[in-house]
Amino acid sequence: MTVSRREARAGWLFLLPWVVGFLAFTAGPMLFSLWLSLTHYDMLKPPTFVGLENYREAMTDQRVGTALWNTVFYTALHVPAQIVLALALASLLRRAGRGGGFFRTVLYLPVMTPPVALAAMFLLLLNGQHGAINGFLGWFGFQGPNWTTDPAWIKPGLVVMSLWTVGSTAVLYLAALTRVPVERYEAARLDGASPWRQFWHVTLPGISGTVYFTAVVNTIASLQVFTEAYAMFFGARAKASAEGDAALFYVIHLFQEAFGSLRMGYASALAWGLFAVIAVITAVQVRLSRRYVHYEGDRS
């Protein structure tokens, strides 16, 4: 056997676990799910083929419309808020000098909190009457809303809560900021650029690759938002309430159809619907990036 054939064989052997896993837990399930989406299947009787009926039902299902609207609304608030705050915090941290390590710890610690614990805490922190957040707003004379019970404020409340775990994005931006060449700032200062213009013309182009990356990844994650909202507003006591409707996100609806109503075929069709939405939004982001993202020589 030649060296290169031996090398190829060894390489494939090392890759084997992943290849098996990919077939068993990704590629296989995707094909299976595609077929299931064309059936009615309740796990008791064998699946019956129904063609595109599940997709047709999804188009007219009012809860799908609600869930889709909630999810897109949440994402449209959450992703930009996350990016702006992370950028502000990273810029601030960059100026912290020697204390930087401490502040980075403070910022990142919330990321470690189990989401269910986060949900329990923020149900009370966001409480309209007694919550600390409205208490804080009260100091400035604002009457805060009922974040956890007013349908109009539930999603903004969830966004506020999500900002507490902005640390992982901020740490990423901080690393990107330290890679922007110092000479560029010096040149800009020589040209008499104000700090704001420096940010706009030096900092932002310098880290636009990172910002773009987080925008794409956060959007994909945000369109699948589930845990905190489920922990706060769904569960043992299934609520068919206004709150439940305002916090009904797409994956929550999918989860309920699959594991609550055991409508495996319909849930599979819903999953492919989400896949299509995510693919379209990601494709749009990729197109926009060609216009606005400035890559460094090393494309980091």
Next chain:
Amino acid sequence: MKRVGVWVALLVVTVAFGYPFWWLVSASLKDRAHVFDNALLPRPFTPGNYVEVWQAVPLLTWIGNSVAVGLAAAVAATVTSALVAFGFALFRFPGRNALFGVVLATMMLPAAVTMVPVYLEWHALGLATTQIPLWAQNLFGSAFYIFLLRQFFLGLPGEVFDAAKVDGASPWRLFTSMALPLAKPGLVVVFVFELKAAWTDLVKPLIYLREPELYTLPRGLKAVLDRFGEGGEEQWELVLAASAIATVPMVLLFLVAQRHFVRGTVTQHVE
């Protein structure tokens, strides 16, 4: 003057991001009448909440389950992701780059797409109500960690491996006696990331676990929230005590492994 502004801003940030932790611990030590009062210090001081919730629900069992599942998930993910990453980093063979492209693509695949069919697979195997689906998938490597460890292996000095290859060292020896020791910092990153992911996950336990004795801590905490929280018995001090118990191990993990978390976060997208 500018420095002062920066420090004031940092102080505000510290208070804003630290306060919820302080509030959680403080409120978990208050009695029922004061749990909503937002006072910084709990008066009356009520550590009995912890005893009460400990007796009301099987917290120790849930912690044990979370430790077992978390360790199984972390060990499996670390070992197999390292194997696969090593294969991608060190060997040249046709189709390698295309396959690595597939690995990257699966990182972008929404987990919701495979949620139902993978559940049905475990169901067909008769394992759908056990803890096995919570970690066993990690035996086949995990895309993000493969990506991350490949970066580590590519950063190792290639000449050392070439020299060893010429000396006739087997690929397995290269992996176990050279690559693994050198990539230890990367392995630690994967281990702590997956430990944290398994410890905090609610989705899989919700799908797979039926028996309360099998619950992991987040699933148990959700049961506590359902029973003692909103619409339940309204004993929030117990919910918060249980939440604090679930949070503390992660805070400790972060304090001892902080640089690994930061490193893992930052490596996420360095191409």
